[in-house]
Amino acid sequence: xxxxxxxxxxxxxQDGRSVEELVVNVGPVHPSTHGVCRVIVHLDGEIVTxxxxxxxxxxxxxxxxxxxxxxxxxxxxxxxxxxxxxMYSNWAYCRAVERLAGIAVPERAEYLRVITCEMQRIASxxxxxxxxxxxxxxxxxxxxxxxxxxxxxxxxxxLCGSRLTYNYVRPGGVSFDLPEGWTExxxxxxxxxxxxxxxxxxxFFGNVxxxxxxxxxxxxxxxxxxxxxxxxxxxxxxxxxxxLRRDDAYSVYPRFTFDVxxxxxxxxxxxxxxxLFECYESLRILEQAVEQLEPGRVMAEGWPRLLAPRAGxxxxxxxxARGALGVYIVSDGSVRPYRxxxxxxxxxxxxxxxxLAVGHTLSDLVVVLGSLDPVFxxxxx
Amino acid sequence: xxxxxxxxxxxxxxxxxxxxxxxxxxWAERKVSAxxxxxxxxxxxxxxxxxxxxxxxxxxxxxxxxxxxxxEVGAFRLAPFLVFTPIAVSFIVIPYAFGWAPLxxxxxxxxxxxxxxxxxxxxxxxxxxxxxxxxTLGGVRGAAQMISYELPRTLSVVSLCIIAGSIAPTTVLxxxxxxxxxxxxxxFVVYFISSxxxxxxxxxxxxxxESELVAGYFADYSGIRWxxxxxxxxxxxxxxxxxxxxxxxxxxxxxxxxxxxxxxIAIAAVIATxxxxxxxxxxxxxxxxxxxxxxKVLTPLALLQxxxxxxxxxxx
Numbered sequence: 131x132x133x134x135x136x137x138x139x140x141x142x143x144q145d146g147r148s149v150e151e152l153v154v155n156v157g158p159v160h161p162s163t164h165g166v167c168r169v170i171v172h173l174d175g176e177i178v179t180x181x182x183x184x185x186x187x188x189x190x191x192x193x194x195x196x197x198x199x200x201x202x203x204x205x206x207x208x209x210x211x212x213x214x215x216x217m218y219s220n221w222a223y224c225r226a227v228e229r230l231a232g233i234a235v236p237e238r239a240e241y242l243r244v245i246t247c248e249m250q251r252i253a254s255x256x257x258x259x260x261x262x263x264x265x266x267x268x269x270x271x272x273x274x275x276x277x278x279x280x281x282x283x284x285x286x287x288x289l290c291g292s293r294l295t296y297n298y299v300r301p302g303g304v305s306f307d308l309p310e311g312w313t314e315x316x317x318x319x320x321x322x323x324x325x326x327x328x329x330x331x332x333x334f335f336g337n338v339x340x341x342x343x344x345x346x347x348x349x350x351x352x353x354x355x356x357x358x359x360x361x362x363x364x365x366x367x368x369x370x371x372x373x374l375r376r377d378d379a380y381s382v383y384p385r386f387t388f389d390v391x392x393x394x395x396x397x398x399x400x401x402x403x404x405x406l407f408e409c410y411e412s413l414r415i416l417e418q419a420v421e422q423l424e425p426g427r428v429m430a431e432g433w434p435r436l437l438a439p440r441a442g443x444x445x446x447x448x449x450x451a452r453g454a455l456g457v458y459i460v461s462d463g464s465v466r467p468y469r470x471x472x473x474x475x476x477x478x479x480x481x482x483x484x485x486l487a488v489g490h491t492l493s494d495l496v497v498v499l500g501s502l503d504p505v506f507x508x509x510x511x
Numbered sequence: 512x513x514x515x516x517x518x519x520x521x522x523x524x525x526x527x528x529x530x531x532x533x534x535x536x537x538w539a540e541r542k543v544s545a546x547x548x549x550x551x552x553x554x555x556x557x558x559x560x561x562x563x564x565x566x567x568x569x570x571x572x573x574x575x576x577x578x579x580x581x582x583e584v585g586a587f588r589l590a591p592f593l594v595f596t597p598i599a600v601s602f603i604v605i606p607y608a609f610g611w612a613p614l615x616x617x618x619x620x621x622x623x624x625x626x627x628x629x630x631x632x633x634x635x636x637x638x639x640x641x642x643x644x645x646x647t648l649g650g651v652r653g654a655a656q657m658i659s660y661e662l663p664r665t666l667s668v669v670s671l672c673i674i675a676g677s678i679a680p681t682t683v684l685x686x687x688x689x690x691x692x693x694x695x696x697x698x699f700v701v702y703f704i705s706s707x708x709x710x711x712x713x714x715x716x717x718x719x720x721e722s723e724l725v726a727g728y729f730a731d732y733s734g735i736r737w738x739x740x741x742x743x744x745x746x747x748x749x750x751x752x753x754x755x756x757x758x759x760x761x762x763x764x765x766x767x768x769x770x771x772x773x774x775x776i777a778i779a780a781v782i783a784t785x786x787x788x789x790x791x792x793x794x795x796x797x798x799x800x801x802x803x804x805x806x807k808v809l810t811p812l813a814l815l816q817x818x819x820x821x822x823x824x825x826x827x
Contacts, residue, residue, distance in 0.1 A: 152648075154645070154648075155644075162723065265723075266794035266795055267794045267795025268793070268794035268795075269791070270544075270547055270548050270792060271794075273548040273549065273550070274548075274549075277549065334794070337793060337794060339714055339793050339794045339795075339796055339800075340794045342796070342800055343795075343797060343800075491797060491799065492724075493717075493795075493797045494797065
């Protein structure tokens with residue numbers, strides 16, 4: 131059995147001596163597993179010969195729990211999927227419900243969804259960049275990234291009273307309109323953040339040691355990225371130009387001009403760099419969205435709060451910070467979903483770990499894991 | 512009093528001095544890292560949080576001294592002392608001004624460079640006796656790293672001994688002239704970098720690599736034994752900074768007596784702070800990158816320095 135920690139493969143080294151592989155059980159509690167990932171690593175010296183991610187330590191049965199709740203009660207559950215980017219799970223779920231029930235969302239609500247999700251993208255990428263920098267030992271970069279993340283979280287707290295699990299996007303719209311003066315504080319944030327991002331770029335990506343640690347590590351070809359179902363910055367780091375915001379053109383995204391940053395080599399450096407550049411693009415979108423924002427309703431009218439959509443199914447997906455996040459709902463006509471399934475991008479991306487880490491050292495394993503940016507609430511569900 | 516009595520008394524005083532210095536070192540590290548990271552750092556216990564590390568030490572002393580069930584008990588318990596003692600002993604030959612050293616040894620430079628190297632045995636022993644894969648990897652990495660960086664570190668100091676014509680630290684300090692500084696600039700850079708690596712501190716903290724090996728060779732230690740590992744790390748930083756100031760900067764830049772001692776301590780403080788600065792700015796290197804820096808960059812640079820001094824020395 132592959133998960134047997136005791137099984138060691140005998141190896142004969144170049145001098146003909148019989149040696150043994152070292153099996154290291156990394157996690158589930160380990161400083162660099164970004165939650166509760168367990169990786170069984172087979173080492174030949176310090177070189178990884180096999181890395182098997184073992185998931186399921188954070189499984190809470192959210193998809194099953196959804197079957198026993200009304201459509202509105204499922205929204206707080208989706209907060210707990212990707213807890214670094216709760217807005218995305220909220221939105222992906224609500225889009226599927228709206229498609230199923232045929233609810234038309236007011237325009238202002240769509241704008242608020244775009245604004246919160248682009249802020250969420252910055253917050254989530256800051257977490258990814260900061261923690262993967264901390265994996266290489268650059269703890270100062272982690273603090274700098276969390277400074278930016280903190281500003282986003284403070285704005286969210288003011289908007290919906292919560293710092294991590296927002297429950298903000300609801301079927302039919304969003305829960306609250308903007309507080310007074312909030313857009314000015316958001317614009318102040320968009321003005322200040324580029325300087326902070328530039329500073330991080332110089333501090334970490336300009337550093338010769340950081341380049342040495344990230345470049346040519348965990349190289350993922352564009353073909354492999356597509357074949358393994360990778361999405362988000364992991365796929366775009368390999369040069370796969372696929373961004374649902376542009377290619378699916380959902381919500382009001384066609385009204386904004388933004389670029390989709392792409393990597394060239396598909397190594398850890400490119401994946402991290404793509405995340406950094408996406409933050410600049412998110413800031414561009416935020417500025418345009420605030421400019422185009424018109425007064426109006428933030429919640430659709432004329433539909434019952436106890437939703438009972440027609441029998442049938444619906445799937446909808448959005449571009450989360452980790453990739454294509456989809457929610458599939460089957461309805462039997464009752465007030466509760468008959469079945470809900472989440473297509474979690476972090477789950478698909480994490481599958482690449484075993485491929486990318488082999489041949490590198492144990493030190494690179496944590497860098498590769500960090501560059502895939504898994505959030506285990508979403509992987510295990 | 513017998514000579515043994517004097518030795519024991521000196522040992523006790525030196526141990527207390529190093530412990531106090533380590534307390535200050537931990538406090539300085541927390542304050543410097545806080546400044547670099549836009550934080551405040553300890554500020555509750557005592558003025559500017561100065562008593563914070565004292566409180567931490569009391570906590571560490573009172574904590575349970577855990578020995579893992581599978582560990583080699585004797586070796587596991589001995590290892591922290593094997594790391595700490597050589598570093599503590601090395602303080603004895605550091606000169607503070609011309610003729611002022613606790614032990615004015617005629618082979619002091621050799622003593623300072625050779626004796627702390629014994630602590631590599633403690634690192635290896637700690638990693639091996641824990642019977643823990645992380646600790647074993649950390650111990651093996653530590654042994655490889657510390658032995659590799661011995662060479663450039665020693666070579667960088669050798670050029671000073673050539674100019675001074677002596678391996679007695681007080682003689683080197685006494686012979687110091689201002690033009691030694693530009694002449695030995697490369698040597699000082701090599702000494703600085705390889706000292707950081709020798710002490711397993713960031714960006715070369717590969718043996719303890721928190722994000723990969725949890726805590727490396729001392730992952731299974733707790734309480735006072737863990738504190739002794741920490742003390743030897745800060746003691747090592749202090750010893751390397753003081754020795755660097757004494758050798759490369761002639762103690763207090765050639766000033767004799769007490770003013771010279773104070774200048775030397777100030778220079779050592781700058782060197783120690785730079786070591787903290789490097790740790791909190793740079794990411795950690797990988798083990799193979801570290802080795803190539805030692806053998807492909809620092810050792811040739813140290814040899815170049817030696818060549819430079821060897822060419823210049825006959826005309827002095």
